[in-house]
Each structure stands twice: as C-alpha cells, then as structure tokens.
Amino acid sequence: MAGKGLVQKVRDTQVWKSIFRHGPPDNARNRAAVVAGNVFLHLHPIKLKKSGVQLGYTWCMGGLTFFIFLALTVTGVLLMFYYRPTAEYAYNDIIALKEHVPLGIMREIHRWGAHAMVITVWLHMFRVFMTGSYKPPREFNWGVGVILLVLTLLLSFTGYLLPWDQLAIWAITVGSNMAKATPFMGHGGPGAMLAQIGDFVMVSDKNDVRFQLLAGRFVGEPALLRFYILHCVFIPLVVGVLIAVHFWRVRKDGGISAPL
C-alpha cells in the first residue's frame, strides 16, 4: 500500500492542490469538476450521449485532425528556428537541418503529419456525410468544415514550396499555372482579352491572379516569401479561428449528432 500512500501524499501537497482544484475523478462531482475546471477539457460537455463517444460513430477523425494540427504547429515552430525563407538560404537550411541536428525527425514529422492531416480531414468529412450530420441544425458547421478543408489543402500546398528543391518549385509551378487560367482574372483564361481598353490590356501576366499569388510571373524568391508568410502565419491563424468557431458550433448545435 506504500504506492497508494505516496499518491495520496502527493495529492495532499499544496502544489498539487493549487493546480488541480478537485479530488480524484471517481465520483460525479469531481468528474464534472475535472472537465469544467480545465480550459482544454472544457471544450467537452460534462456528460454526453453514449452514441457520440463511440469510436464506431465518430471515428475520432475530427479530433485527430485537430491533434495533428497542434502537432504541426509545434513542429513547425521548431523548424522555423532553422529555416530562412530566401532563395539563398532555404535549401541549405534544410540540408543543415538534416546534417547538424542529431536524431532530427522534426522535418519528417512535420511533412508526414501534413499529409496525414489531409487524410484525416477527408475521412472526417466522409464520416460526417455518412451519418447525415450536416442536416439541420448543423448546416452551417458543415460549411465551416468545408472551408477548413480547403484551408488545410492550402496550408499543405504553401508548405510544399519551402524546401526550395526541384520537387517544390515545380509542384507549385504546376499548381499556380492553373491560376493563370482563371476566367477573367488570369491572363491565360477565357474572358481575359475582353478586358482591354484600346491598346491597354487590363489583365496581363503582370497583374493577374497568378501574379498576386506568386508576387511575380514565375515561382521565384518573392513567391517563397509570400508562401512562407501564408504558411507560417496567415493560414494557421485563420484555421485556428475557424476551428474555434467549428468547435463552438458543435456544442451549440447540440453536441455530436444523434438520432432525433
């Protein structure tokens, strides 16, 4: 019984009590307190329908997407310590990361995690569709989800450029060439030549959507900086805010869906 005595002793210390303001969660009151009193856990309701906690129902794919997003944020910050987004340094910084950081797998976790997040987001959508969870009252949250899905793809896409190797610039070239063909807004798209006043071409390769995306006519250093900022700051912020909205709405729409 010495072990149990030790646990109890730790639980009785002032330090422990200052952190956890309730006893062990083995009775109703404390189980409520442990969820409601913790800023992270209080995303959850204190009690929920049994069907909603079953793995066979949610597949836990939304939760895993969120977890992978957090893991990517942490590993991404670590990578930022080593990486400079310029044509001169970017590639060499990635090499240095490989060669000078012992046992380094942060880049691997970040890259494979990014792929995994795309997969889990798709599967999450698949599950939500199959359980009909987009039906009233959850129509709006489904829409928020679709935007999150698009942003997840864009996060992955912008990150793909950063290693600045052949794979990166040519994948982004293929991708961004599509933007060139946007109707009316890309210089290679239908309708662009209508926007011409006399000799003055309004939509050209110097101002169309692809130019805005790449800050240039091809994937060069300005594009690298632009993608870096989109990837490390702008899109994650928007995703973070939308995830907050998404979770809030899951609660406000009555928790995980169940038969009416």
Next chain:
Amino acid sequence: MKEIINWLAEPIRSFPIFTVLFYLMVKNYRVVGTKKFGIGALLVSIPVVAWFAADKNFLAIILWPDNIPINILVILISFFTWFTLYKCAENDKRIEAGEVPIEALPENREKVWCWPNLVYTELFAIIACTIFLIVWAIIFKAPLEEPANPTWAPNPAKAPWYFLGLQEMLVYFDPWMAGVVLPGIIVVGLIAIPYIDTNPKGNGYFTFAERKMAIWSFLYGWLVLWIYLIIVGTFLRGPNWTFYGPFEFWDFHKVEAMYNINLSEYIWIKILNVPMPGNLVVREIFGIILTVLYVAVLPVLIARGKFGQKLIEKMGQIRFYIFIFLVLGMTSLPIKMVLRWAIDLKYIIALPEWELNL
C-alpha cells in the same frame, strides 16, 4: 498476367471497370457490408498486394516517400468504405424489421460522463497517432531533391498528391476548367449539400436505404471521380503525363500517338466535307449548341420528366435546379473522358483565340 494488368489499368479500361465495381459494391452493400465479406476481402488482398509488390517497378512507385501517404489513404479509405457499408447494412436491417437504428437504442441515448469515457478514448487516439507518426518519420526520410532550378523542369512535374485528381483532369479539360471551374463547383457543391438535401431522415445515424440518392451521388464523386483520379495521377502517370501500367518501367522514350481532334473539325471537314468557316462562332456553332443543350435545356427536360417532377415536389424548383446543375458539372468529367476514348475528341468548343476551350 502482368501484361494484362498493365493493359487493364489504362484509364480507358480501368475507369469503366472501377465504375462498375463501385456500382456493384454500393448496390450490394448488404453483402459487402458484412464481417465475412470484410475479412474475406482482407485475406484475398494480402497475397494480391504481396504479388504486386514483388515487382520492382511497382515497388519503386509505391515506396517513393511522397507516395506513402497515398498508400495509407487507399488502405484507410478501403477500410472506412467497407465500415460505413457495414454500419449502414446493420441499421437498415433493423429499420426494415421495424426497429430503431443502433444509435437510437435507449442504452446509446443514455448520457455518460465525459471523464473517463471520452477523454480516455481521445488519449488513446492521440498516443496511437503519435506513435504512428514517429514510426513513419523514422522509416521514411522526408524527400529533398536537387536545389530549385527554374530553367530545368523535371519530367513528370507533378502537383502534390491531393491535387493530382485535378492534374489528371487536365488530360480532358483545359486548366480553366480543371483548375478553376471544377474545383469551384466541388467547393460550392459541398457547402450547398445541407441546403439541397432536404431529406430529414438519416440524421445522426448510419443508413443507406433512407437516403439513397444523397449517398449515391456523394460516393460517386468521392470514390470514383476524386480518389480514383488521384490513384491514376500518382501511380500510373509518368514522364510527359503518359500512362504507365503498374508493372511498367518509366521509360522516357515511350511516346503516345495523339491525334485528338475537335468537334468542329469532325463536323465541317470529316462529315460535311467543307473548309472550316472563318467566323469563330459559326465555326464552333455545333459545340456551342451542344453546350447550351447540356447546361440549359437538359435541366428543363429533366424537370419535365417523371423523376424531375418527383424531385421538384420534394425539394422545390430552386434546389432542384442547383442540384441538377451541380450533378451536370460533376458528370461533365466522365462524359468528356468517354468522348475522348470513343472518338478521340479533343474539344467540344475550341476557341483558342479566346482561350475558351471546352
């Protein structure tokens, strides 16, 4: 054998095969969605995959580090597709017998404590996911190729795998369709789903029988048009975006004869035997008429029909037209594919002068 599989894998054959398999699978979901079938399929697929992997060309493609996610995706999607069919079959049998779906049983409606019921599941999922990622990261190094060189393009130059469905569409459509309009339709269509599908049934439980049309259309787009194209784009497209069978070596010198011709040439030159008219609109008039028929007249015809009348009664005019428009957008891809294979059609409307090829 390998020759045959290489031959079958070419989209002109594998797309119809895949479509038929998809149809059979969903149609017979009560057979597919049983444990017996699931285990049987697993047992059959293990030696098959092993036999495939014994080929060094095939192995080289699937072990390329950036392709690992797609292997995982294929495995997970196969599993979860089977799993939803299983869940649906289970509930549909109950509903047929006049019982409630499993999710609606009193013991499942009962409220349970979040701690420990949910938090422990989450903890377990997080730990499993972490271990999985770490193992993956240790086994496969993140790829890094030669430094960026804007003057030398690798061949094939591929977009990231999750966009390869779009890149594969480039075979059949110009970039403004494959890269902008169709993805736009996908995103808008997805957001619109809850507002179009007014069927109140199947909310919060797995069922196929109660929402057949919704599930048919979604699964068709998701599995056949999206996932299948990604698989083709990743595993079966080599240099110059030429098709390579799963056991074929990516030989840079393989050339594919391409003599696709436009609808206008077909009609003016081959059928009417006259030179192409100079006026652009006259030249492309047949394609323009066909397109207008497809996007404007066909929906009205469907609306007049028995099927359309039934739908309109259920969901109203506006929803009906949006729905039909989205479905036609989706089916434009298989239509274009079939036309390409059947009559080597390049463009229905070919107006390169206006960058408007369809």
